[in-house]
Structures are given as C-alpha cells and as structure tokens.
Amino acid sequence: MPVPVIAVFDIGKTNKKLLLLNEQYHIVFEQQTCMQETTDDTGDPCEDLPLLINNMRQQLAAVLTMTDVEIKAVNVSAYGASLVYIDENGEPAGPLYNYLKPYPEELSARFYSSSGHREQFSHQTASPALGSLNAGLQLYRVKHQLPSLYNRTRYVLHLPQFLSYLFSHEPFSEMTSIGCHTGLWDFAGQQYHPWVSREGWLGKLPPIAPTHHTTQVQLGDKTVQAGIGIHDSSAALVPYLLQFREPFILLSTGTWCISMNPFNHEPLTTEELQQDCLCYLRYDGRPVKSSRLFAGHAHEMAVQQIAAFFGEDPQHFKELPYDPQIAARLASSPEFSILALSRYENSSTAYHHLVLSLVKQQYHATRLVMGHTAVRRLFVDGGFARNNIYMHLLAKAFPEMEVYAATVSQASAVGAALVIHDSWNTGPVPVHLVQLKRYAETL
Template sequence: MPVPVIAVFDIGKTNKKLLLLNEQYHIVFEQQTCMQETTDEAGDPCEDLHLLINNMRQQLAAVLAMEAFEVKAVNVSAYGASLVYIDESGAPAGPLYNYLKPYPEELSNRFYATYGDRERFSHETASPALDSLNAGLQLYRIRHRQPLLFSRTRYALHLPQFLGYLFSGQVFSEMTSIGCHTGLWDFARKQYHTWVDREGWLDKLPPIVPATRTTPVHIAHHALQAGVGIHDSSAALVPYLLQFHEPFVLLSTGTWCISMNPFNHEPLTTEELQQDCLCYIRYDGLPVKSSRLFAGHTHETAAQEIAGFFGEDHQSYKVLPYDPEVTAQLAQSPEFSILEMSRYENSTAAYHHLVMMLVKQQQHATRLVLGHTAVKKLFVDGGFARNNIYMQLLAKAFPEMEVYAATVSQASAMGAALVIHDSWNTQSVPADLVQLKHYA
C-alpha cells in the first residue's frame, strides 16, 4: 500500500526543498535544489522565477508518479517581502524583484510625505521603515516608476501565495504574508492601509483567505488538496503553537536571530520600532511581536577572524565545551573586539568572549518583546540551539525563565503541512512535534 503523504515546497532565498511528510509528520522524502539568480531590467540580482516555476512543477510531477507514496495534498512555505505580478492570463507580468533591491530615496521621501511621516506610518502598519523590505513600497515604486507593469498587472501576489497558485489555480492573499513588515496592513483598523486604495492597488490584491484554506485539484490524474501557501517565519511558529499552550517566546536563530512572542499583542512603541521590532501575524490572525538581531552573521564573521588569528578551523568552535571559569575572568574585560585579538591567550577565551557579547545583545533584543506577558519558557531553535556555550550563557541571562534548545525537523515545512492538517491527514496531530533539551 502506498504511504499517504503531503508534499511541501519550502522555498528559501538560497535553498529550495521539496519534502514529503507522512501522517506522523516524519520526513519520508527530501530533495534540495540550489538555483542561480538572474537579474532584473536594471541589472540587480533577483530570483529566476521561470526556472523556479518549471522546477517545482517537474518535482511535483515526479513524486506523484512514485508508487511508494500517495500524495494527498500540496502546500508551500516561502520567504516573504516579495511579490509576483501576474497578467490577465495568469502568467508573470514582470520579474520577481529582490527585497534587497536599492530603493530610490526621492520616491521613499515622497511616499512618507504623502501618507504620514515614517514614525507614524510605522506605528500604523507595525513595519519599521525598511525600503524594499517593505513589500508595499515595492508596489509604490511600480505605480510611479513602471506604469507599463502596473497596467499589465491583474493581480499582485505575495510569493508564498503565487507558488500556491501554481497548483491550485486560485488567486488568494493570506494574512501571514500581508502582516510581515509590508506596510500594507493597518493593525489598529484590521484592514489594508488607506494608501493601498489611493494608489490603485486594492483591486489588484486578491481576496484574503485563511492559511487553513485548501482547493481540491486534479494534477496528472491525481486528486489532491492544494494549500494557499504561508510565510516561512510564521510557518516555523506553528509546531510550537500547537504543542505548547502556556506562553513562550521562540528565538529562531540563523543569519538573523528573531525573537517571536506570540502572546504579546501590545501595540509597538516608538522605542521598539527604532530597535528593529515589528509585528508578524500568526496563521490564526493574531499579532506576534518580534525583534531582529543580525547575530548569526556577526558570529560567523568573527569566528572566522578568531580562527585566522590562531590558525584553526572556525567550525571547531561550535562544539567547544562551556567553561564558566573563562567567562568569570572575561566578565571584567572590555567588550570583545576582533581588532584586539592579541589580548586573548588562546582561541577558547576569544570565542567565549564573542559569544558573551552576542548573548548580551540577544538578552536586550529578546526582552524587548516580553512586554507584560507571563512568559516562563524560552525556546531556541536553529544554529545557536546546538552551541553549548551560547545556550549556557543564555540560560544565565534569563534566570527567571526555563530555557530550552528546541529541535523541529524542517519547522517551516512542517508548519505548512500542519495548517492544512484536517484536509489531508486522518490521524490526530502528534504530541511530540518539538524535542526539547533544558538548560539550567
């Protein structure tokens, strides 16, 4: 008998994955693809949209043909802050612009002069002013700099929903994509901000449906349910929300370390916005107060500098044991600096000092999202969850909380499967989605 599975595409900036999960949420098949970027009309790097589309269609056709599996559903988790413009025929009308594309300063100034100064607008939309990283400002740029693309566009779809549309044939918007620092959503009024209508985009944004929505489809003679797609950061939170019902904060660590408090619904303050806080929206529509820290990138760069100075392999530092005597001595030292490597007697001291600095910054960033919530648990997933020095120091930095290293296999993909659980899975949701290791 073929095994019933869901196919999930997990589309990151660098890695694109196709995973098959069985009814117990075990990964039974995984395929990873790295794709070369292309460039837009200005020569800026961007996703090769046509290559991505063709690759996903071919991969789904291949797994549908496998006799070992019965694919019951398909869904997508993908990165946010990116939009696909489709024409009347449903084909892409322009490139998939990169969210790091330089934004014209004059246009940015004009936008805020028209629709409220940066501070007020950021409050209303829970979006720090991030230029192209605010997907709404990409729409504004097209309206004013690319009138041909604007007139050709029938619908503007967030990337997760465009990739869902490839299989469902239905155009939708969805709250986890609208609510990730886009500048599109008025959080107090719970509707699109007034500028969206005034700029002529309201009719080009598809109807909003919940992340739990599916569409019955036939693909290559197979009947399956197609999901609408979900923003990857919000998808990664879903396994935790389903398994843990007491308040918690999730610290998701990678290049960016993002602290997410799904239980803090207080409006963002000016101070929080200035310190890179924002709100995501959960798959069930509630806001998630979050803060960002570029700590993974800082760690990688500095660890390579330490290794270069001491003539070692920087990968070895990730498994260094925690030495409380070293941290006690370093506590009296000035801040870690890669410019003063000679002051350390060995790489162990230098690396401990680097992690102490990162944890101190993380302590501040995470405390920003605690608010008045009665959070007692801090879950850490991603790269730093496997770093013993980091986890020990983080537990010391939050003595009033239970600090856990959390392991979820492919959390974003699992979240995309879980939100449409009822449409493909005959079993109940397992109680052990997340594995925990406690640090006292």
C-alpha cells in the same frame, strides 16, 4: 500500501527544500537545493525566479511518480517581504526583487509625506520604516518608477502565495504574508491601510483567503489538495502554538534571529519601533509582537574570519564545547571586534567572545517583546539551538526563565503542513511535535 504524505516546499533565501511528511509529521523524504542568485533589471542580486519555478515543478513531478507514498496535499512555506508580479496569463511579469535592494530615498520621502507622519504610519501598520523590507513600498516603487511593469501586472502575489499558485492556479492573499512588516495592513482596523485603496491596488491584490484554505487540483493523474502558502516565520510558530498553552517566547534563529511573543498584544511603542520591533500576524490573524536581529548573518561572517585568522576549518566551531571559565574571563571585556583577533590566545576564546557579544544583543532584542506578559519559557529553534556555547550563554543571560533548545525537525515545513491538517490527514495532530532540552546557567 503507499504511505499518505503531504509535500511541502520550504523556500529559504539560501536553501530550498522539498519534504514529504507522513500523518505523524515524520519526514519520509527530503531534497535540498542551493541556488545561485541572478541579477534584476538594475544589476542588484535577486532570486532566480524562473530557475526556482522549474526546480519546484520538476521536483513535485518526480515525487508524484513514487510508488511507496501517496501525495495527498501540497503546501509552501517561504520567506516574506517579497512580491511576484504576474500578468494576465499568470506568468511572472518582472524580476523577484530582493528585499535588501536599496530603496530610493526621494521616493521614500515622497511616500511618507503622502501617507501621513512616518511614525504614525509605522504604528498603524506595525512596520518600522525598512525600505524594501516593507513589501508595500516595493509595490509603490514599481507603480511610480516602473509603470511598464505595473501596467503589465494583473495580480501582485506575496512569494509564498505565488509558489503555491504554481500548483493551485488560483491567486490568493494570506494573512501571515500581509502581516509581515509590509506596511499594507492596518492592525487596529483589521483591514488594508487606507493608502492601499488610494493607490488603486485593491484590484491587483487577490482576495484574502484563510491560511487553512485548500484547492482541489489535478497534478498528472493525481488529485491533490493545494494550500495557499504561509510565511516561514509564522509557519515555524504553528507547532508551538498547538503544543503549548502557557505563555512562551520563541526565538527562531537563522540568518535573522526573530523573537516572537504570541502572548503580547500591547500596541507597538515608539521606542520599540525605533529598535526594529514589529508585529507579525499568526495563522489565525492575531498579532505576534516580534523583534529582529541580523545575528545569524553576523555569526557566519565572523566565523569565516576567525577561521581564516587562526588557520582552521570553519566547521571546527560547530563542535566546540562550552567553557564557563573562558566565558567568565570575557564577561567584562569590551565588545567583540573582528579587527582585534590578535588579542585572543586561541580561536576558542575568540569564538566564545563572538557568541557572548551576540547573546548580549539577543538579550536586549528579546526583552523588547516581553512586555507585561508572564512569560517564563524561552524556546530556541534553528541553528543556534544546536550551538552549545550559545545556549549556555543565553541561559546565563536569562536566569529567571526556563531556556530550552527546541527541536521540531523542519519547523516551517511542519507548520505549513499543520495549517492544512484537516485537508489531508486522517489522524489527530500529534501531541509531542516539539522536543525540548533545557539549559541552565553554568557557573
């Protein structure tokens, strides 16, 4: 008998994955693709959207022909802060602009002068002023600087919803994408911010559907439930919310290291906004106070340089054991600098110092989201959860907390499957989705 599964596309900036999960949420198939970026109409790097679309369609068509599995549903987890403009025929009308694309300063000034005080607007929308990382400002740029694209656009879809639309052919908006520092949502009013209506966008933004919504679709000769997609950071939180009832903070590590406190419902303060805090929205529409640190990116760049300086393979650092004596010696050293590698006697010392500096920054970023919540547990998932040195130093930085490396194999994909569990899975949600390994301070 074929095994019932859900197909989940987990679309990151670098890696694109297709996973098949069975009813116990075990991965029974995984395919990973790395894609080169292309450039947009002004020469800035951006996702190669036509290539991504073709790859996803081909990959799903291939797994639909498998005889040992029966695909019951499909859903998408994807990065946020990215918009796809589709025309009357449902085809992309322009490039998928990169959220790191420089934002025109004069346009930013015009926007904030017309939307009220910048600080007040950021409070209302739980979105620090981040230029293109505020997806609403991307749409504002298109309307005011690219009228031809704007006029061709029938619907504006957040990336996770567009990628799901490829299979459902029904356009929707969804809360975790809208709440991803877009500047579009009034968190207190629980509706689009008034500026969205003033710009005349309500007709271009598809109706908001709940994250668990599915559409029955015909894919080849198979009838499948298609989800509407979910923002990947919010998806990664789902397994934890379903398994743990006591308050916790999830530190989701990757290119960005995001500290998420689903139990802190205090309004963002000015100080928090100035330090890059924001609120996401959970799959159930409740706010999650979060802080961001570009630590994964900084780590990757520095590792390449340390490896080159000492003539070693960058992979070598993945296996380095934690040395508490080196950490103790470095505790009072100046901050790590890639310009001062000659002061280290070996690559291990340099790497320990790099990670120590990143953990110091992470400590500050994570403390920002604690608020007055009685949080005693810190779960770390993603790349740094597998880094022994990082985990030991983090436990040392938070001696009053229980610090765990948390393992949910492919947490974002599992979260995307869980939110539509009732549409495809005949069994209960498994009890032990998350595996934990505790780290304690090492003297």
